[in-house]
Amino acid sequence: MAEERFEREELPFDLDFLDSLLLNEDYEGFREEFLQLHPYDQAKFYEKVSPDSRQIIYRFLSPKEMAEIFQAIELDNDEYEEFMKEMDHRYAADMLSLMYTDDAVDVLNELDKTQVASYLTIMDQESAQEIKDLLHYEEYTAGSIMTTEYVAIPENSTVRSAMTILRNAAPEAETIYYLFVVNEDNQLTGVISLRDLIIADEDTLIRSIMSDRVVSVPVSEDQEEVARTIKDYNFLAVPVVDFQNHLLGIITVDDIIDVLEEEASDDYSKLAGVADMDTIDRNPLTAAKKRLPWLIILSFLGMITANLMGMFENTLDQVALLAVFIPLIAGMAGNSGTQALAVAVRGIATGQLEDESRLKLLLREAGTGLLTGLTCGVIITFVIYLWKHELLLGSLVGGAIFGSIFVATIAGSFIPLLIHRMKIDPAVASGPFITTLNDIISILIYLGLATMFLSQL
Template identity: 60%
Template structure:
């Protein structure tokens, strides 16, 4: 391309919003992407890389010259750079960090330490802080100098001589304050912060409750380590919601719409095979009642109905329990109260459905005892299934397992087994009445 064309490309392309630049960039084949790198400065490419799909970023950095790639990473928001580096091969990460300028390298090495899904892993260290002893004028000067690199300039954090976080001041208040006041006089000391090891979901919750645009992250001695900005929280919320939803359906949360059928099948199969073997337990249980069944074949008709109702109520209770734990609602109200409530709910839904089905079956099959058998089974199944749906995630939580793993299919299969035992147990016990 002639120089003139390069200028024209730059003029048009850089006019786009970075998100749109990234969208255009991602549609290009490798040769065109390589041309784009050669036309843009590391700073300009960094803005694109902050907006591309993280899954693909590894590929892009590999096709850049290493020195250029390191410069791009150094120019990116440290938290975004770290997100990308975490997906890369460790040797590649080390080589990029070695040729990077020291300041950026140190920051990235520091952030790479934090465990995934903690507040530390989503924070950035590019925040503005001032001393409580500064004047508003000094703070404004400092803020102006830091502005180009800072993730947000809308909050300035105030630290004491030990670098402990003691206050916060919004740009709004900084602007309206008199220039020679002390920061300690105009700051708010009503600080809300998260600990660096806290779950990212906790940070999202705080941000949502308090309507902040940024949240300081502190260590156990209240030293400020970084900030989490609201744009990262939007991504966390999307990610967590996706995860919960996928798990309820028994899909690996790493499954993407863009996966090939083969990749999808490979991701779903472990679940399905596990459930297949759980299903074999149900099958072998029923096979023990073969003689009961050959006497009264009609009993088989109600197997899917009873199992299905158990599965459905269990999933309902599970969903309420998992969401309740995610929102902190259950912690507030107490677990026992929640279990009690679910038990009562199961009794009421069980009673209603049991009565309806007793009447329907009694009329359809012209057999009151068969109706009572199915109705009684539904009643018992609904109570137990509802309780299981509520208690299993609570137990998992207590055992430090993420309760969202107790997916719908898992609970459904457990409840299938329980309901079959109830149904055939009752049927065998009251065989005489049914066949009379």
């Protein structure tokens, strides 16, 4: 919801003072102080205090007041379950039915199925039905993030009657700043902003001043596409429709900010090879669990690299100096591959690659790899020549760097494009994987070249 409670304490709040009010059983004093806080600050207090303090909170806040806190809260997945279980069952169900539907669905999605069912059974029927409808939509689609608390007005309303509808809907609706116009069949036929409404003459027909070619999103649309539509067009909300253009719900800009952040943090985690990274984890064990999958996969990939290098043991045995440049070459390949990967992954995510043909990107990356490879290769050749006075060794290392950067840059952009095309889980193209792959390629190039010129080294 676009928030309209603006107040907060100068310092967000004094946690210890508030908590001491609770523990000293000064409940009147606590309610007075606490309810003056912005819901976001209330939520921060609520999640920070001890379970005992939370139990007292449940006794002294109404389900409606608790609903406001839960609309503002940002918890780890398992904390939702923990906190909901602390509450009386009836109280929790009431709270859920008083939340905006989309926020209630977000909470329920973190709980297990039997728990969800038990809340829905004792909840009031209307809220339960609305929530059930939303729970059906597939995750990450427009349907799964929309809310049903919007303001719809009939086509043949006047501005005056629209304002009346609006005033009545205001306490419930997530946004009242856009009014969605529907025909008798509930099909979306137009939209008008409150801005246009309040400057219009009271007797004007809505039909004559509304925008009649509305930008809407289908209910099955990917949430990232929805986010991009709202961002590009600078909307405060966008209507969600089914294939017959029936109005089903709306998605507001605040939910879209979360989607955009989630998406960016997803790309970032992939590049770093961390399973997921929403929050700074609480303890080493959880953190280790998130990181180990990649590290173990990579250690096996690394063993393959070692195995491949084993084939060149003879070469390495004869010229030990060769080994000294392996980290340099593998590192350069890894880094240039990661650069190309990063550009391609963000290009796919932000939709920039839709227009441009993929072939064009690949050609451009090949050109980039050629330029960066050539530059670095020449520099390294010279440095090694000046430092060791070995022209052949310098050329060998420089040549390997040129080849590695060239191949790694192409691989770094080709692999994510291919994976995206084949609709495989893009996590496969994560940074560490590409880096290890480029390690292998670069070492093969280097030791292959070295073996060819071994007699001259």
